Amino acid sequence: MTTSLVALHQVTKTYGSGHTAVTALHPTDFALQAGEFATVIGPSGSGKTTLLTIVGSLQQPSSGQVLINGQDTTDFSERRRTDLRFNTFGFMLQASNLIPFLTVKDQLALVDRFNHHKQHEMSMTDLFTMLGITDLANAYPAALSGGERQRVSIARALYNDPPIILADEPTASLDTSRAMKVVDLLGDIAHKMNRGVVMITHDTRLLDPVDTVYEMRDGHLTTLDSAGLAKIRAAAL
Amino acid sequence: MFLASKEILHNKARYLLVVVTFVLISYLVFFLTGLATGLARNNRTAIDALPGNYVLMSKYANKNLLSSVVTEDQYDQVASKDTALLGQMTIVAENPKTNKKLNSNIFGINLQGKLKPTVTSGRLPTKNSEVLADDSVTYYGLKRGDRITLNGSNQKYHIVGLTHDRRFATVPVFYTTLATFRQVKYGQSRVHNVSAVVSTRKMTDLPKHTEQITRATLINNIPGYTAQTSTFMLMIGAMIGITLLIIGIFMYILTIQKVAMYGVMRAQGIRTSAIIAALFWQILILAVVGVGIGIGLLALTEVGLPKTIPFYSDTMLLSMIAGALIVMSLVGGLFSLRRILHIDPLEAIGGE
Numbered sequence: 001m002t003t004s005l006v007a008l009h010q011v012t013k014t015y016g017s018g019h020t021a022v023t024a025l026h027p028t029d030f031a032l033q034a035g036e037f038a039t040v041i042g043p044s045g046s047g048k049t050t051l052l053t054i055v056g057s058l059q060q061p062s063s064g065q066v067l068i069n070g071q072d073t074t075d076f077s078e079r080r081r082t083d084l085r086f087n088t089f090g091f092m093l094q095a096s097n098l099i100p101f102l103t104v105k106d107q108l109a110l111v112d113r114f115n116h117h118k119q120h121e122m123s124m125t126d127l128f129t130m131l132g133i134t135d136l137a138n139a140y141p142a143a144l145s146g147g148e149r150q151r152v153s154i155a156r157a158l159y160n161d162p163p164i165i166l167a168d169e170p171t172a173s174l175d176t177s178r179a180m181k182v183v184d185l186l187g188d189i190a191h192k193m194n195r196g197v198v199m200i201t202h203d204t205r206l207l208d209p210v211d212t213v214y215e216m217r218d219g220h221l222t223t224l225d226s227a228g229l230a231k232i233r234a235a236a237l
Numbered sequence: 238m239f240l241a242s243k244e245i246l247h248n249k250a251r252y253l254l255v256v257v258t259f260v261l262i263s264y265l266v267f268f269l270t271g272l273a274t275g276l277a278r279n280n281r282t283a284i285d286a287l288p289g290n291y292v293l294m295s296k297y298a299n300k301n302l303l304s305s306v307v308t309e310d311q312y313d314q315v316a317s318k319d320t321a322l323l324g325q326m327t328i329v330a331e332n333p334k335t336n337k338k339l340n341s342n343i344f345g346i347n348l349q350g351k352l353k354p355t356v357t358s359g360r361l362p363t364k365n366s367e368v369l370a371d372d373s374v375t376y377y378g379l380k381r382g383d384r385i386t387l388n389g390s391n392q393k394y395h396i397v398g399l400t401h402d403r404r405f406a407t408v409p410v411f412y413t414t415l416a417t418f419r420q421v422k423y424g425q426s427r428v429h430n431v432s433a434v435v436s437t438r439k440m441t442d443l444p445k446h447t448e449q450i451t452r453a454t455l456i457n458n459i460p461g462y463t464a465q466t467s468t469f470m471l472m473i474g475a476m477i478g479i480t481l482l483i484i485g486i487f488m489y490i491l492t493i494q495k496v497a498m499y500g501v502m503r504a505q506g507i508r509t510s511a512i513i514a515a516l517f518w519q520i521l522i523l524a525v526v527g528v529g530i531g532i533g534l535l536a537l538t539e540v541g542l543p544k545t546i547p548f549y550s551d552t553m554l555l556s557m558i559a560g561a562l563i564v565m566s567l568v569g570g571l572f573s574l575r576r577i578l579h580i581d582p583l584e585a586i587g588g589e
């Protein structure tokens with residue numbers, strides 16, 4: 001068996017301490033393979049973002065082990081985490097992902113400033129063509145629509161060829177057809193480009209290209225089979 | 238540099254404020270420095286021009302040239318090929334035709350000796366009734382060819398030539414013969430006293446009741462000189478210190494506003510060092526542009542300023558102050574450093 005891109009063992013997360021402590025994540029196991037498109041659904045405040053930020057090394061778990069490419073990151077310094085994020089993850093975060101004073105083109109060019117030697121698998125032009133944002137290359141984020149911003153975020157996330165893409169509600173601000181396109185795109189990234197993709201979503205109608213569906217409830221993560229998924233879908237209707 | 242300049246260009250209005258702050262501060266500091274230097278020079282250029290670094294004065298004069306009297310017995314004792322006599326007196330010169338009066342000095346010297354001033358127009362005096370004037374007298378309505386009285390003398394003195402940058406105790410110097418100095422000071426030229434002996438070499442075997450000081454000491458003891466320069470230095474120093482605070486606080490506020498954006502960068506795996514570099518590049522760019530404009534404004538001001546205002550821009554000194562302003566503003570950037578070092582990538586998902 002090949003090593004998983006991501007493997008979480010008994011990971012927990014508690015925010016705060018004492019009386020005000022909030023357990024956002026109870027002991028959780030999670031794994032992601034290359035070429036796998038996984039989603040996490042669940043109610044607001046259930047711990048989805050918390051899980052994603054721990055996977056993406058944006059924060060450390062309270063306990064448990066996080067392995068990235070088989071390497072235990074528990075004792076990584078902040079500097080190593082930073083480099084890990086740069087090289088391993090493409091993020092699409094829940095809030096803004098773009099730097100307000102950079103044009104679309106410069107958002108990506110910034111990656112090159114810190115990564116001089118790297119040959120990109122997909123050039124900037126290719127990415128822009130694939131995402132249909134060629135005409136936006138010189139626009140600033142403030143001038144983009146929500147959907148355009150999401151596509152730029154995807155371009156930005158893909159540009160450094162990260163093996164793992166983490167997307168926190170990338171379809172939240174989009175209408176159904178645009179949301180569908182983004183989800184299809186993330187599916188292609190997993191299946192055609194052989195990346196690992198984790199997407200958080202509220203929208204259970206958009207799960208066609210998804211390989212694995214997890215449900216988060218009060219900090220507990222469970223895998224949903226097709227029956228469970230059907231039940232949730234029925235409840236949502 | 239990339240991040241720094243892109244951000245400045247995108248948020249022009251915001252950073253223009255910082256530049257304007259730099260312009261105002263640097264212009265004010267430069268202007269004060271110009272006035273301070275001009276005033277200091279008006280006190281001392283005639284002394285700076287003395288060919289020797291050692292000056293013999295009477296001990297009771299308390300290093301103040303204005304009150305020093307060196308007698309013939311005393312100066313004869315140190316006389317050598319390295320020494321020259323100097324008689325100084327504070328006087329009022331008047332052009333009786335125009336009734337124009339001017340506070341000034343006379344420096345009585347041997348006009349062919351070591352202290353002979355450089356003539357910039359006209360010629361050196363050859364008679365006791367002729368004087369050579371610092372060319373700043375022309376700013377006050379006197380000119381070459383005028384016949385003036387000294388302290389209301391009956392004798393008229395003919396300004397036969399001009400010299401440059403020879404002022405003492407903030408007023409211009411008239412160079413006269415020693416005989417004329419004695420005539421004006423003692424009413425007769427048989428008293429052979431002078432004010433000081435200037436020597437290119439350190440004098441030994443000093444006569445009784447005299448003391449030897451350097452030119453620098455002499456200058457520092459010109460009445461009012463040290464008080465003026467230290468007041469100005471304090472003001473300029475304070476302004477430079479304030480620069481640190483103003484720019485530091487300014488950049489800190491800007492940094493705080495950008496925390497979420499820095500969070501995004503941190504989440505994307507951009508190192509803190511790159512963010513810090515952007516901060517200091519920004520300060521450097523803004524400071525250089527602001528201080529540069531300040532220098533430009535100063536140059537314009539200098540052109541428009543009347544010559545009677547003591548203003549002098551010493552390139553060396555101004556570059557040092559420009560450097561100090563830039564360094565101070567970079568130091569001000571340290572205020573923001575702590576905040577940037579503590580930026581958590583999670584701040585990128587703040588503000589949900």
Ligand SMILES: Nc1ncnc2c1ncn2[C@@H]1O[C@H](COP(=O)(O)OP(=O)(O)OP(=O)(O)O)[C@@H](O)[C@H]1O
Nearest residue numbers: 015016022023024043044045046047048049050051
């Ligand atoms: N930085 C934090 N400090 C304290 N508590 C936090 C923090 N981040 C999240 N929490 C808490 O942890 C719990 C899980 O939050 P999380 O953001 O993971 O939920 P979520 O499933 O992503 O919700 P949503 O769908 O609304 O984005 C919530 O109760 C939240 O209040």
Ligand SMILES: [Mg+2]
Nearest residue numbers: 048049094168
């Ligand atoms: Mg969330």
